[in-house]
Amino acid sequence: MNYTVKEILHLEVAPALGCTEPVAIALATAAAASVINNERPDHIEIWVDPNIYKNGLAVIIPGTGGLNGLDTAAALGALCGDPALGLEVLEPVTDEGVNAACKFKNENKVAVNLLQDQKGIYVRALLTYKDHVTEAIIEGVHDNITSLTMDSLPVTDSPLVKRTQAEKADVFKLEDFIKKxxxxxxxxxxxxxxxxxxxxxxxxxxxxxxxxxxxxxxxxxxxxxxxxxxxxxxxxxxxxxxxxxxxxxxxxxxxxxxxxxxxxxxxxxxxxxxxxxxxxxxxxxxxxxxxxxxxxxxxxxxxxxxxxxxxxxxxxxxxxxxxxxxxxxxxxxxxxxxxxxxxxxxxxxxxxxxxxxxxxxxxxxxxxxxxxxxxxxxxxxxxxxxxxxxxxxxxxxxxxxxxxxxxxxxxxxxxxxxxxxxxxxxxxxxxxxxxxxxx
Incomplete structure (x- = not known):
């Protein structure tokens, strides 16, 4: 498949709010949280590849007054993020939301796991609620949501997965094309x-x-x-x-x-x-x-x-x-x-x-x-x-x-x-x- 300059710019150039590694984590938790409306999770667990971990460890998250951390990004995404905004998922974050995310994190409700042998971009977010468990997975590209489930069953009506999979599949094909x-x-x-x-x-x-x-x-x-x-x-x-x-x-x-x-x-x-x-x-x-x-x-x-x-x-x-x-x-x-x-x-x-x-x-x-x-x-x-x-x-x-x-x-x-x-x-x-x- 051949790509035009317009298509390459569309796939490779986009607005992003904050460092894209913690943003990818926030996008994953926001996507998982979007499955259950108006309900706060009891616990968040994330798994990330070494480079997401490395780049998200110390960088300040926008709109937080100087806070950092993968756990902070995870809590902000789940409690305040809008996954429909992609790499600008944290745009809706307010001071009230930051306080709520910090309280949630400080109650040890966020667990971060490093997948030492994982290759390429990978974020898995698992949100536990009273009656349900939701999960989102991002792979290959920072905003490529490849899986969204509730209680281990695919959320088939989610526009998030349909949109990102269609767009990001082209990114991988683009890389093969542009290398030549x-x-x-x-x-x-x-x-x-x-x-x-x-x-x-x-x-x-x-x-x-x-x-x-x-x-x-x-x-x-x-x-x-x-x-x-x-x-x-x-x-x-x-x-x-x-x-x-x-x-x-x-x-x-x-x-x-x-x-x-x-x-x-x-x-x-x-x-x-x-x-x-x-x-x-x-x-x-x-x-x-x-x-x-x-x-x-x-x-x-x-x-x-x-x-x-x-x-x-x-x-x-x-x-x-x-x-x-x-x-x-x-x-x-x-x-x-x-x-x-x-x-x-x-x-x-x-x-x-x-x-x-x-x-x-x-x-x-x-x-x-x-x-x-x-x-x-x-x-x-x-x-x-x-x-x-x-x-x-x-x-x-x-x-x-x-x-x-x-x-x-x-x-x-x-x-x-x-x-x-x-x-x-x-x-x-x-x-x-x-x-x-x-x-």
């Missing part, structure tokens, strides 16, 4: 963008700049973006296109990882990927002579390249996807924006990969703003280098003879070479977590 494409194929696709696609791409800028503006105004999260902005004002750093990309991308991550209740336009199943795929290109557009159409085409290319790399690496891995996947998208898009050729875009991707391939993913948290600042700045730098003839050679390390092979090598590194790394990262995080909770 070349960079030139992806570049050619942007010629098919229509008015609705441009409107959608422009919305992505609006969503993500709203987060950036909030982060710069309030110094949310770690405050990386605001710190860089102040350093530029003090003339301790030069406000060039690289620094501008770093400022707005990290500021948006500050706000998002700080739990601000504003959605991001995600890419490849991740809000932070969406920030990285869009904002560096938008920052560069302020420094070069380009029209809006070219800017939006560059962002579309960024999403396509991000999707290509994610198809190689998997949705979650030990490698920081903002660096190697969305970073690759951003550098390709930036090169396109500056009038670069396809060979220069290939060089930019290779340059970025050589620079950032070693960055690990140690879970979602406020510190992600530092990694997004690095990815954004490096994406712009890699593009500038490529345009001016600086290109890493295929004899270097994991770099391939083509951009496609380089990106495939990143996939091999992620899915085969760093399995033990991922386990070790999670082991360190768990030891820290349980040491802190036992104090």
């Amino acid at each position: 494409l070349s960079l030139d194929d992806l570049i050619d696709m942007i010629n098919d963008l229509d008015k609705d696609d441009f409107t959608f791409l422009k919305e992505g800028i609006t969503y993500n700049m709203r987060l950036a503006d909030y982060g710069l105004k309030h110094g949310s999260g770690l405050g990386v973006g605001l710190a860089l902005e102040r350093l530029a004002r003090l003339k301790l750093l030069t406000r060039d296109m690289i620094l501008s990309a770093r400022i707005i991308t990290s500021a948006a991550a500050d706000a998002r990882m700080g739990g601000i209740k504003l959605p991001a336009m995600s890419s490849g199943g991740s809000g932070n990927h969406g920030l990285t795929a869009i904002l560096p290109i938008y920052a560069v557009s302020k420094f070069v002579d380009c029209d809006e159409k070219t800017l939006l085409e560059a962002i579309a290319l960024s999403h396509l390249v991000t999707a290509y790399v994610k198809a190689q690496t998997g949705r979650l891995s030990a490698v920081c996807g903002c660096s190697v996947a969305a970073g690759a998208g951003a550098t390709a898009g930036t090169t396109y924006l500056m009038g670069g050729t396809s060979s220069q875009m290939a060089g930019a991707i290779t340059n970025l990969t050589e620079d950032l391939a070693g960055i690990i993913c140690d879970g979602a948290k406020s510190g992600c703003a530092l990694k997004l600042a690095t990815a954004a700045g490096t994406a712009v730098q890699a593009a500038l280098f490529a345009i001016h003839g600086v290109n890493v050679h295929s004899t270097d390390g994991i770099i391939g003879t083509s951009p496609e092979q380089t990106m495939q090598n990143i996939g091999t590194l992620s899915t085969q070479g760093m399995i033990d790394t991922d386990r070790t990262i999670l082991k360190i995080m768990l030891e820290k977590h349980f040491a802190a909770t036992n104090i």
